[in-house]
Amino acid sequence: INKSSLPSANGNDTRSPTCSPDHVLNLEQGDPAVFESYWRKMGDRCTMVISGSQLMSYISDFTNICWFMEPEFEEAVRRLHRVVGNAVVDDRYIVVGTGSTQLYQAALYALTSPGGPEPVSVVSAAPYYSSYPDETDYLCSRLYKWAGDAYEFDKNGTGPYIEVVNSPNNPDGTLREAVVKNRGDEGKLIHDLAYYWPQYTPIIRPADHDIMTFTFSKSTGHAGSRIGWAVVKDKEIARKMSKFIEMCTLGVSKDSQQRAAKIMGLLCDGYQNCKSANKSDDLFFEHTRQIMAERWERLRQVVERNQVFSLPKYPKQYCLFSGELIEPYPGFAWLEAKEEEEIDSQKVLRGSIKVQGRTGRRFGVAEKYVRISLLCNEEEFKEFLERLSTIKSMTSNGH
Ligand code: PMP
Structure with a gap:
């Protein structure tokens, strides 16, 4: 739990702690907070009540190889x-x-x-x-x-x-x-x-x-x-x-x-009850794909503007689910520093803009790569882009 993201105790600071320049933005883990807004929209439709006497047994079905599966x-x-x-x-x-x-x-x-x-x-x-x-x-x-x-x-x-x-x-x-x-x-x-x-x-x-x-x-x-x-x-x-x-x-x-x-x-x-197109924002994959697409568009704009990192390019492919040619929108940004072979991108991001990513070393490649989670909530994502846009160079501190 990131305790520094809790509201301030005295209630005087009206800015969200995420936006405070001292706050370390932790985008190291892939915690999927991005999907919360969809499920909030669904209100009580997934709410379930389990009484004290239900689901007590170890066993679900002894005739199944996986006998503990409901x-x-x-x-x-x-x-x-x-x-x-x-x-x-x-x-x-x-x-x-x-x-x-x-x-x-x-x-x-x-x-x-x-x-x-x-x-x-x-x-x-x-x-x-x-x-x-x-x-x-x-x-x-x-x-x-x-x-x-x-x-x-x-x-x-x-x-x-x-x-x-x-x-x-x-x-x-x-x-x-x-x-x-x-x-x-x-x-x-x-x-x-x-x-x-x-x-x-x-x-x-x-x-x-x-x-x-x-x-x-x-x-x-x-x-x-x-x-x-x-x-x-x-x-x-x-x-x-x-x-x-x-x-x-x-x-x-x-x-x-x-x-x-x-x-x-x-x-x-x-999907099975409402195939009508204008309701598509109520459909989980349409809704969440839209969010991921918007995030990638905003991210690519910042990365292209400051010319410090590059991102992978993904080919469009035909998607059997949507019936369209579509681009991938991965849950992580895999950033590669453009400037130097030896640069430690995780360290620079942490030091200059207080963003915590995960170094390429952990994934078996060079330190010039860093992975940033794009599955965070909207406030964190916005803050990340704002901070990223201030970086001008990986070698000088002139961000
Ligand atoms: N595989 C991959 C590629 C993952 O990214 C993750 C979660 N970060 C997992 C497996 C594990 O997921 P979980 O244990 O939450 O099902």
């Missing part, structure tokens, strides 16, 4: 994917997790077996999501170990491996495919599709991979519910992933699963 949650997940068309769910197993963070670890467990001569190498193409190395090595497992950039592994690596494909990719927003090639059955894949939703990217095809993970955090913005799910082709893999979750946490909060089902249900009702 049937209403599974139904809502399948319906959401069918409405959006971003993943194949027919004849696939669904596994619920405490966020997709838990499912990533469950997938590593499921794809490896004890008794191998060496831990299996886990790789992802740089720049990769900064949590993969930490989550992979945190428990010093003998089953698997982080082995870095997948491009390097493709050139020099040997032995069994797991490649994590994050598409669209956090931090740089690109749509990706596996990098390591021609290894027969030595390689296994995990597709982390946290951002494969229409507010961020064109939906170019229904994804159909062996293990795909999704999260409530980035789809609707409800990170606090800690709900994620995996769509899995193989029954034994689904069983092992469920076993891992059973061993870790003996299931996943039913309260959260029920709330997620309710919220996803309302979102889907919007």
Whole structure:
């Protein structure tokens, strides 16, 4: 919790603390506050009441491989994917997790077996999501170990491996495919599709991979519910992933699963009940895509004006969901300093305009890159652009 963003105790300062020049603007994490305004507009339509006697059991359905998954949650997940068309769910197993963070670890467990001569190498193409190395090595497992950039592994690596494909990719927003090639059955894949939703990217095809993970955090913005799910082709893999979750946490909060089902249900009702175009601002993906598009337009204006950073350019692609050619609007700005190879962009932003981003080093690339979250609330985003527009150079302090 960022305590400095709370209102001042004496009530004298009428300016919001976010706008105070001393306030450090924390845009390091991808907390999805941007979607709050949509859900506020929905008022009480997702409100649910859970009485003291409900949802008390550990068990949801012993006939399901994932026996702690609420049937209403599974139904809502399948319906959401069918409405959006971003993943194949027919004849696939669904596994619920405490966020997709838990499912990533469950997938590593499921794809490896004890008794191998060496831990299996886990790789992802740089720049990769900064949590993969930490989550992979945190428990010093003998089953698997982080082995870095997948491009390097493709050139020099040997032995069994797991490649994590994050598409669209956090931090740089690109749509990706596996990098390591021609290894027969030595390689296994995990597709982390946290951002494969229409507010961020064109939906170019229904994804159909062996293990795909999704999260409530980035789809609707409800990170606090800690709900994620995996769509899995193989029954034994689904069983092992469920076993891992059973061993870790003996299931996943039913309260959260029920709330997620309710919220996803309302979102889907919007599409199935009101296809009329002039109501589109009430539709979640149209509404939130509009916000992301506006943010990217404002950001590109500032970045182009001050010529200190560059941003990736994304090609327009045909989106099956909207039926239009559209541009990606990623949840993060991946800024590259133009001036010098050696510059530490995170340090300069923190020092000169008190903006906290995450250094490229954490994503396996150079310090001239910095990742800034665009999922913050409007006040923070506005303040970020104002501060960014004052930077004139990365090497002098003449901002
Ligand atoms: N994968 C990616 C690429 C992410 O950006 C995140 C959240 N920052 C996660 C997984 C984890 O999400 P959660 O545990 O909230 O579901």
